[in-house]
Amino acid sequence: MATNKIYVAIIGAGGVGKCFLSQLEALSKRRPTPKLSLCYISTSKKALFNPDYSIAVENVLQDLAASSKAPMSLPQVADYLATAPSKVILVDNTSSQDVADTYPLFLSRGISIVTPNKKAFSGSYKLWQDIFTAAATSGAKVYHESSVGAGLPVISTLKDLVDTGDEVTKIEGVFSGTMSFLFNSFAPVEGSGGQWSAEVKKAKELGYTEPDPRDDLNGLDVARKLTILARLAGLPVESPTSFPVQSLIPKELESVSSGDEFLQRLPEFDSQMEETKAAAQNKGKVVRFVGSIDVATKAVKVGLEEFDKSHPIAALKGSDNIISFYTKRYGANPLIIQGAGAGGEVTAMGVTSDLLKVLSQIS
Numbered sequence: 001m002a003t004n005k006i007y008v009a010i011i012g013a014g015g016v017g018k019c020f021l022s023q024l025e026a027l028s029k030r031r032p033t034p035k036l037s038l039c040y041i042s043t044s045k046k047a048l049f050n051p052d053y054s055i056a057v058e059n060v061l062q063d064l065a066a067s068s069k070a071p072m073s074l075p076q077v078a079d080y081l082a083t084a085p086s087k088v089i090l091v092d093n094t095s096s097q098d099v100a101d102t103y104p105l106f107l108s109r110g111i112s113i114v115t116p117n118k119k120a121f122s123g124s125y126k127l128w129q130d131i132f133t134a135a136a137t138s139g140a141k142v143y144h145e146s147s148v149g150a151g152l153p154v155i156s157t158l159k160d161l162v163d164t165g166d167e168v169t170k171i172e173g174v175f176s177g178t179m180s181f182l183f184n185s186f187a188p189v190e191g192s193g194g195q196w197s198a199e200v201k202k203a204k205e206l207g208y209t210e211p212d213p214r215d216d217l218n219g220l221d222v223a224r225k226l227t228i229l230a231r232l233a234g235l236p237v238e239s240p241t242s243f244p245v246q247s248l249i250p251k252e253l254e255s256v257s258s259g260d261e262f263l264q265r266l267p268e269f270d271s272q273m274e275e276t277k278a279a280a281q282n283k284g285k286v287v288r289f290v291g292s293i294d295v296a297t298k299a300v301k302v303g304l305e306e307f308d309k310s311h312p313i314a315a316l317k318g319s320d321n322i323i324s325f326y327t328k329r330y331g332a333n334p335l336i337i338q339g340a341g342a343g344g345e346v347t348a349m350g351v352t353s354d355l356l357k358v359l360s361q362i363s
């Protein structure tokens with residue numbers, strides 16, 4: 001029997017979460033059936049929920065800011081959602097490891113999940129297995145397209161390649177919107193480019209970075225994405241630190257305690273990145289931050305490489321990602337996906353489209 005109401009619970013209302021909320025509101029107007037009913041929303045400090053599982057989406061951000069309710073603990077959220085009068089989709093718009101670690105509990109209680117959060121799928125291999133075992137057992141769905149390449153169809157494409165029996169041999173490219181933006185503006189193909197530390201601040205202001213930009217600059221964000229893709233391609237990569245990852249954090253700032261202090265002191269070390277840029281320039285090349293997975297040799301790596309100015313990776317613009325899938329069927333000419341790899345709207349688009357996929361399966 002068709003379900004005429006689906007509950008939506010949201011954890012996280014930052015850059016991506018706010019864009020997701022406005023896309024959800026527009027979606028509910030475009031597609032009145034099944035009725036999407038918001039039943040829980042929280043940040044790390046505040047929450048909105050009611051005994052009747054009903055929250056108005058209009059003005060929800062103002063209502064959340066004015067709320068006197070603290071967030072429930074994650075097991076309490078699971079209890080509350082598992083006893084909702086209809087099926088529930090949980091949207092995790094945080095970058096929280098604690099929320100990610102609770103996915104097996106949510107899924108085992110029949111709560112489907114859509115998320116741009118990389119932490120669950122790039123944490124320990126056991127967490128990865130627990131998530132998909134819990135989903136297979138309960139029938140709840142889990143989608144995370146925006147965990148790689150924001151809304152670009154990277155995960156769905158890789159799954160399609162694998163599910164239709166193609167053999168993926170190599171995946172390579174630019175996997176970070178922040179790193180793409182930084183190198184495209186700091187070391188452009190034409191002109192001299194900006195100051196490294198100033199571009200890092202801009203990337204944060206534009207909403208491209210992780211909540212703490214050091215998680216981008218230390219290479220871990222790209223390592224997380226490659227861990228996810230490698231696992232989907234069939235390699236049981238243990239963790240994002242189990243292969244070589246180059247960090248762009250100056251040694252002297254490695255022990256700085258806060259992201260704010262890090263950003264304040266970064267200009268002191270601009271000369272280090274200038275040297276890296278000049279070394280490439282002297283060879284007529286540009287430097288870019290890339291990653292690759294060689295499936296046959298199981299080699300995964302993340303770091304800086306120099307490219308000829310005519311190379312498609314050198315010519316990227318803005319926060320664009322470019323991801324090339326080499327497969328048996330595609331032969332020498334890879335399947336290539338390119339476009340914005342960060343930003344609230346394009347990331348929320350991936351989350352909203354995942355929500356639609358779950359809806360089509362559970363309603």
Ligand SMILES: NC(=O)C1=CN([C@@H]2O[C@H](COP(=O)(O)OP(=O)(O)OC[C@H]3O[C@@H](n4cnc5c(N)ncnc54)[C@H](OP(=O)(O)O)[C@@H]3O)[C@@H](O)[C@H]2O)C=CC1
Pocket residue numbers: 011012013014015016017042043044045046071093094095096098099116117118146147149150177207208209210211341342343344347
């Ligand atoms: N920005 C982008 O371009 C992209 C982002 N992503 C992913 O999307 C996710 C969100 O990113 P973004 O919106 O930029 O991040 P923000 O820092 O802007 O927002 C994070 C939100 O999550 C909330 N939050 C954090 N921890 C918890 C917690 N334990 N419980 C409840 N709420 C919590 C924060 O609340 P509070 O403010 O109270 O701390 C805030 O509302 C991340 O996982 C990121 O990796 C993926 C692709 C692209």
Ligand SMILES: N[C@@H](CC=O)C(=O)O
Pocket residue numbers: 146147148149150175176177178179208209210216221341342343
């Ligand atoms: N900080 C990330 C956001 C998307 O995953 C990036 O810059 O790519």
Ligand code: NA
Pocket residue numbers: 145146147148149150151152153154155350
């Ligand atoms: Na994606």
